[in-house]
Every structure is written in C-alpha cells, then in structure tokens.
Amino acid sequence: MADPKGFLTTGRQEWPRRPVDERVRDWDEVYVPGGLLPIISEQADRCMDCGVPFCHEACPLGNLIPDWNDLVARDDWRAASERLHATNNFPEFTGRLCPAPCESGCVLAINQPAVTIKNVEAAIADRAWEDGLVPPRPPDRLSGRSVGVVGSGPAGLAAAQQLTRAGHTVAVYEREDRAGGLMRYGIPSFKMERVHLERRLRQMAEEGTVFRTSTAVGKDVGAKELLARHDAVVLAVGATAGRELALPGRELAGIHQAMEYLPLANRVGEGDLARSPLSASGRHVVIVGGGDTGADCLGTAVREGAASVTQLDIYPRPARGRDEEAEPWPTYPKIYRLTPAHEEAREVRAAPVADADARLFASSTVRFSGDAAGHVRELHLVEVDERRRTREGTRRSLPADLVLLALGFSGPDRTDGVAEQLGLEVDIRGTYARDAGFATNVPGVFAAGDAGRGQSLIVWAIAEGRAVAAAVDRWLSGSTRLPSPIGPYDSPMRV
Incomplete structure (x- = not known):
C-alpha cells in the first residue's frame, strides 16, 4: 500500500x-x-x-x-x-x-x-x-474451429473477445442494426457515451471478431442453420421480455414498456430519428418501477422536456445507512441512493407531488383511466405497507399522458423462435436451462448472461461471458487456459 x-x-x-x-x-x-x-x-x-x-x-x-x-x-x-x-x-x-x-x-x-x-x-x-495501452490482441494462430455468439451485449462481447483471443473464429450475430445490445439502445448516453462502446468494437474487429448486425437468429437465419454453420453456439441474448402490469386500463394508448421508450430516445442520439415518437416532451409521465431502468427513463424524460415526471416504487423508502442485522457488511445493502437522474429531477422539480426526488415510495398502481379517444390520462395508485398491504384512505391519482413500465425482465424474448427451433429446455424462470458447464441440453449450444442467469448486473454479465468462453474452449479443444471467474449457479453475497 x-x-x-x-x-x-x-x-x-x-x-x-x-x-x-x-x-x-x-x-x-x-x-x-x-x-x-x-x-x-x-x-x-x-x-x-x-x-x-x-x-x-x-x-x-x-x-x-x-x-x-x-x-x-x-x-x-x-x-x-x-x-x-x-x-x-x-x-x-x-x-x-x-x-x-x-x-x-x-x-x-x-x-x-x-x-x-x-x-x-x-x-x-x-x-x-x-496512453495507447489497449492495443488489439489478435491470436498468434487459429484453431480451425468457429463459434457463433448470438447477442452483442456485455456477456456476448466478453465471450466473443475471449474466444477470438484463444484462436477460434468468432462471429457475433446481433438483431439490431448496430452492435452493443442494451449498452447501445437501452443505456442512455448520459450514463455512458457511445465512444467507449465504439472503440471496443473496433478493437474486437481488429482482433478478428466478425459482427453480423441486422441478423435476427431464429428469423433471418434459422437457429439450426446457425448451429450447423459453427462448431459451437453461445446464446447471450439477454433477458429482454419485460414484465407486464395486468391492470384495468392497460390497453389504453400511451402505456409502454421502458424498453420501447429508451431505444427510441437513443436512436435520436444516433441520428436515426429527428424526434422520438414516444418523446416525453410536454407530457405528464409516470414511471412504474423503482429500479435502474426506471431511473434511466427518468433522466431521459427530464431531458426531453416532460411537463412532469414521477417514478413509483412499491418498496418503502430505504434508510440512508446499512441495516446491520438484515444486510450486514459485506453484502450489498438496499439503502437510499440518489442517482444523477434523481438529483436532476429534484433540482428541476420534475415531480411536484413527490417528496424530494421524483420518487413516490410504497406506492402501488391500481388502474389506468383514459379519455374518449382511448388514450391514458390518469394513473390511480394506493399506498402500501412493507408487506404490500393497502393503506386505507390513501388512494389518489396522477396525471399521466405517458406511462412507462419499468418492472424488470422475465427472461429471453420467446418470440424469436430460437428455443423452439433448437428444442432448448427452459427453466421455471423462463431462462435457458444449463448445466454446471453453461451447456444447454443441445450439444454444442451454451447459454450466458441474463439469458441463463436472469436479469442481473453488467459485471455479472461480463463474468458469465468470460466463464462461458472457457467452457466453450474446453469443449472444442479438450482443455482451456481461459479464466472462469464464476459458475452458472454462483450468486451475489447475501445473508
């Protein structure tokens, strides 16, 4: 030291x-x-x-x-x-x-x-x-084996880079028009500017990784065809199936999943659109969900010029310090955190109805109501206790021209046809089932990242990508020198 x-x-x-x-x-x-x-x-x-x-x-x-x-x-x-x-x-x-x-x-x-x-x-x-300390690291020789990686989020990119550097020929298949997964179209640029992503993609291309964008596996190319094309396939498609909120009025126009809203705002930043068709400009916005995705929606709506924006969190407001009995060191505690988006919402008074930073804690949505044209105009909520029981006399409504559902994700997109075409087993959570070596029930097919783990953090996705690369390398070569930081069943430290 x-x-x-x-x-x-x-x-x-x-x-x-x-x-x-x-x-x-x-x-x-x-x-x-x-x-x-x-x-x-x-x-x-x-x-x-x-x-x-x-x-x-x-x-x-x-x-x-x-x-x-x-x-x-x-x-x-x-x-x-x-x-x-x-x-x-x-x-x-x-x-x-x-x-x-x-x-x-x-x-x-x-x-x-x-x-x-x-x-x-x-x-x-x-x-x-x-300082030029991150040059491309192409392999000294090629193995003669090829791997198809489906998905270009952090898990897919980490797996692809590790396997390319190990000497395998790697092609990354991405259904969107640009590589990067949620880092491209899900994460707002005020959290990470795209220059960081672009230079890594250039580095990987110079190392030999091939990117095939605008290619939806299961649709543009069959999953079985992809498996026949490569010696191994890594499914790193993420968990993009958003959780729903089946309440009266859900069918009204103006209620969208967060991952319908955020990609359009990011496409404006990419120069694809002059204005997002779901822009919050001049609208009363309510975000249902208190996590990071909801905070991303909050920061985006503030920048788009929303008339007001309120974020609903069903959990009580956390304490400012760690609860040493419930969440002792060194576990990751649930405490009150002021993200940059919440700091912004507080200072511009984005949500006059909220206590301080645009969040209404211990709030549960009851229903939506709309106008004669079928567009949402109000969100009705009620306060709940720590066991999510309704507090009597707390029903209220918020003006809502745009409602964004940020309730998390339930697993990979099942509409792509990949699971059905390959005959993949899916576990009770809706994610791809896999063994201790990240392998699915289909020989040569491996699952990594949120597609196998479920919704998680970027650091876990990269760790999974590195670990699945070691598993694939071992399957192809009989042994591996690649590091494997975690297993598929490892989980964060908790009580």
Missing part, C-alpha cells in the same frame, strides 16, 4: 458531476470531463491493502482491486491497466454502469465511506485508452 495512513487522512471524494442546469440540456455524460485524474491517486491511497480483501469476493470478476489501487497511487498506469484488464474485458463499461458491489464489500466500509473503487477503475480504463 502506497500510503499506510491514507484511509485515515483522506476522505472519500467522488467523480464530480456537471451542474444540473447544464447537463439536463444535453446528452453528454453527467461527470466533469477530466475531473477524475486530479483526485484519483489520493483516493486510491485510501485502499488498505487488506489481508483478506472482501472486495474480491463482492466482485464476480474477482478484480484485483488492491493491486491496481496501489499502482495508481504510485502513478504506474501501465501496470494498473494490465492488472485491471487481466480480469475485466471492459472496465470502462463497468466503471460507469456497475453499481459497485465491490464498494459494499470494502473492508473500510465497515465504519467509514468505502474506497471509490468504481471511480479508480474508470480512471485506469480511460487513461489506458489515452
């Missing part, structure tokens, strides 16, 4: 955000450009180089966090990049999009604010690109 007293003398300081009134007028990342480098060495110095670094266990990738904290503190960016990339293919993604369970597992977090692990990770990744 570079400074044995760093955690005693230096307080936690995070990547500064741009002023709200500035950033809500554009779609750039919310953080001050270059704002990390002046503070990050001192922040890395806060790492205690623990004898048992629980941050390793909290991160499914097994990131070597104390190692690269020490190297950053010593200003050795090249070595820090090598340590970081040894376990994570895309640290610039996780450094922006991961909720950082590693910080909840930080030993310092027992009684102090945790080390800013996520910020250090982003700083190393960005510095590595600036």
